[in-house]
Amino acid sequence: MKFTALLVLFFAALQSARALPEAELQRFINEAIKAGGGEVVIPPGVHVIERGLIVKDAKKLRIIGLDAENTVLQLPPVAYALATGTTAAGTTTIPVKSQRGFKPGMRLKIEADGELDSFTQKPRPYHLAIVKAVEKETIQLESALKFPVPDGTMIRHEDAPNLIEIRGASEEVRIEKLTLDGGRVDGDPAIRGHTQLCAVLASGAYNYEKGPTGPKIKKLGISRCFIQNCHGRGIALYSVEGTEIDGCTIRDTSDEAIDFDHFTVKSIATHNHIARCLLGVELNDANDCLVAGNEFLECGTGINLWRWCKLPGLNEGNLIVQNVFERTRGNAVQIATGTKGNTVAQNEINASGKNGIILSGEAQIVKANKITGSGMKALVIQEGKHDVSE
Structure with missing residues (x-):
């Protein structure tokens, strides 16, 4: 049946x-x-x-x-934030504004140039990070950034x-x-x-x-x-x-x-x-x-x-x-x-x-x-x- x-x-x-x-x-x-x-x-x-x-x-x-x-x-509502100021590679804290919905353990999709894509042979338009802690105007990361985050970069949930x-x-x-x-x-x-x-x-x-x-x-x-x-x-x-x-x-x-x-x-x-x-x-x-x-x-x-x-x-x-x-x-x-x-x-x-x-x-x-x-x-x-x- x-x-x-x-x-x-x-x-x-x-x-x-x-x-x-x-x-x-x-x-x-x-x-x-x-x-x-x-x-x-x-x-x-x-x-x-x-x-x-x-x-x-x-x-x-x-x-x-x-x-x-x-x-x-x-x-x-979508989880996102906008970076404020440029954050250098090697940093574990990203200053942000308009933050909403992030939680510890979330994977972040940072919409700025990342590693080289094997198919296009160009930098991928994003790189990833994992949230350690969230404060009002900063996101603390579990490990240091491999690539910089320019001012105004969109940051959102990678597993949305x-x-x-x-x-x-x-x-x-x-x-x-x-x-x-x-x-x-x-x-x-x-x-x-x-x-x-x-x-x-x-x-x-x-x-x-x-x-x-x-x-x-x-x-x-x-x-x-x-x-x-x-x-x-x-x-x-x-x-x-x-x-x-x-x-x-x-x-x-x-x-x-x-x-x-x-x-x-x-x-x-x-x-x-x-x-x-x-x-x-x-x-x-x-x-x-x-x-x-x-x-x-x-x-x-x-x-x-x-x-x-x-x-x-x-x-x-x-x-x-x-x-x-x-x-x-x-x-x-x-x-x-x-x-x-x-x-x-x-x-x-x-x-x-x-x-x-x-x-x-x-x-x-x-x-x-x-x-x-x-x-x-x-x-x-x-x-x-x-x-x-x-």
Whole structure:
């Protein structure tokens, strides 16, 4: 018999008259996975998620809220500080301001140049430390800094969670009718969480040089959700296949609303409303994905397709069609070097702050787009030969 947590969760919430503890939600998810699949139905309420819900090696699992607007999974306010003055390497104390949420034992991500990255051959844009003690205007470290910390450097929690994280050989996981709130509040600094502080992160095993190194996450579905206030991405996908993101509202994220990242294939984002996000949809080393029928309102950039990994055959066969872009601050659609054979067709672009479409790579197909009121140019070809019919 398939597992269902509907009555158990619902009556537990009614009897306790409070939001459900994170550990209880995780327990029901684990039991559903162990049973081979089923439903975990979450009752209305604001359920604070401090460590992140983990879905690993799940099959045919559905996580659904009873009421999309009133069933809220929410991260607590982000832990961060800003360095004051320059702190030299070899020091064990960092003067800070605006400190919030740090505790002894936490790992810190210090967003300043660190050790050399073996892949890029450039300094990593961060280095790590561990908190020994916290005072009002200083952080004491367990060991001396290996690299300096310039004035104004962002310092945050290296192990900050995602609301829902999907790992392993998961297949046919569905997330529906939830509000996923990343916990960003007025007055927070600009933090780009990347693979942290996301509403949903799904990642199969992969390597930049080798590609996928384990099974991809397959047939993930995210629908009818409200995703908001994320310091990281709204939805971040790495090495997944056949994901469908449909009918969601994603707003006010500090990073990408939807990210089709390394080795993601045959995935779609359709009929979503994306507003006031740094970037609407990113495709990075993704193939044969569809972005169609979405609305982008007042985002920094609408859609960005680009290459990071050097493996051949990446960034090809993606379709960007029938989307509406209103008042992007930057380019509405940008296609970068190292991409090939992607289609941008039948989109409506109005009042982009920079260009409507900016084009690089090779053999892109651009046709029947309606572009009006661009701050710079409607279409810019930076490199390559393309099939352009506007």
